[in-house]
Amino acid sequence: MSATPARFTFDLDLGRHHERNAMVSESAMSEMLAAARKEGEIAGFAAGEQSATARAAKQLTAAAEQLANKAAAMAASIDDARKQAIAESVTLANAIARKLAATLVAREPTAEIEALIVDCLASLNAVPHLVIRCRPELADAVRDIATQRIAASGFSGRLVVLGDPEIALGDARLEWADGGLARDVAHLGGEIDERIAEYFAARGIASTGPREIEP
Numbered sequence: 001m002s003a004t005p006a007r008f009t010f011d012l013d014l015g016r017h018h019e020r021n022a023m024v025s026e027s028a029m030s031e032m033l034a035a036a037r038k039e040g041e042i043a044g045f046a047a048g049e050q051s052a053t054a055r056a057a058k059q060l061t062a063a064a065e066q067l068a069n070k071a072a073a074m075a076a077s078i079d080d081a082r083k084q085a086i087a088e089s090v091t092l093a094n095a096i097a098r099k100l101a102a103t104l105v106a107r108e109p110t111a112e113i114e115a116l117i118v119d120c121l122a123s124l125n126a127v128p129h130l131v132i133r134c135r136p137e138l139a140d141a142v143r144d145i146a147t148q149r150i151a152a153s154g155f156s157g158r159l160v161v162l163g164d165p166e167i168a169l170g171d172a173r174l175e176w177a178d179g180g181l182a183r184d185v186a187h188l189g190g191e192i193d194e195r196i197a198e199y200f201a202a203r204g205i206a207s208t209g210p211r212e213i214e215p
Contacts, residue, residue: 083205090196091208098189105170105185109138112183113172114145120174120181121153129158133173136163142172 105112113134124130134142143161150159157176167173173182200207
C-alpha cells in the first residue's frame with residue numbers, strides 16, 4: 001500500500017511568512033515613529049530653550065544698557081551738583097569776604113592805610129619826600145599816623161598828605177620820586193573775580209554770578 005503524498009503547503013507557508021513580515025514592519029514602524037517623536041520633542045525643546053535663552057540674553061543686554069545709561073546720567077547729575085555746590089560756596093565766600101572787608105573798613109578806615117605806610121617805609125631810604133593821598137576826611141588822622149611811623153623808621157624826607165575825594169574810604173596811594181604804592185579795594189576785588197572765573201573755567205563750572213549779603 002503506497003503512502004499518500006503530503007499536500008504542498010506553499011500557499012499556507014507564504015501566508016504565514018507575509019503575516020510575520022507585516023507584524024515586524026508594524027512594530028518597526030511604531031518604534032521609528034516613537035523615536036521620531038522623541039527626537040522631535042528633544043529638538044523642539046532645544047530650539048525653545050535656545051529661543052528662551054536668546055530672549056533672556058537680549059533682555060539682559062537691554063537692562064544692562066539701561067542701567068549703564070542711568071548710572072552715567074546719575075554720575076553726570078552728581079558731578080553737576082558738586083560743581084554747582086562749589087560755585088555757590090566760592091561765590092558765597094567771596095561775598096562774605098567783601099562784606100566783612102567793608103565792615104572793617106567802615107569801623108577802622110585807617111587800619112589798612114597804616115599797614116601800607118609801614119610796608120612803604122621799610123623800603124625807603126634817601127627819598128626826598130613821601131606823598132600820601134587818601135579820603136579828605138581821613139587826611140588828619142593819616143598824617144598823625146604817618147608822622148609817628150616815620151619817626152620810628154628814621155625816614156628824613158618830607159611828608160605830604162593830600163585829601164582826594166576820588167579815593168575810596170580805606171584806600172590810599174603813596175608816592176615818592178621813583179615809585180609808589182597803592183591800596184585799591186575795587187581793583188583788588190576785580191582781580192579776585194578774575195581768579196575765581198579762571199578757577200571755574202578750568203574745572204568746567206558755570207558761574208552763579210555775584211552774591212550780595214544783606215546787612
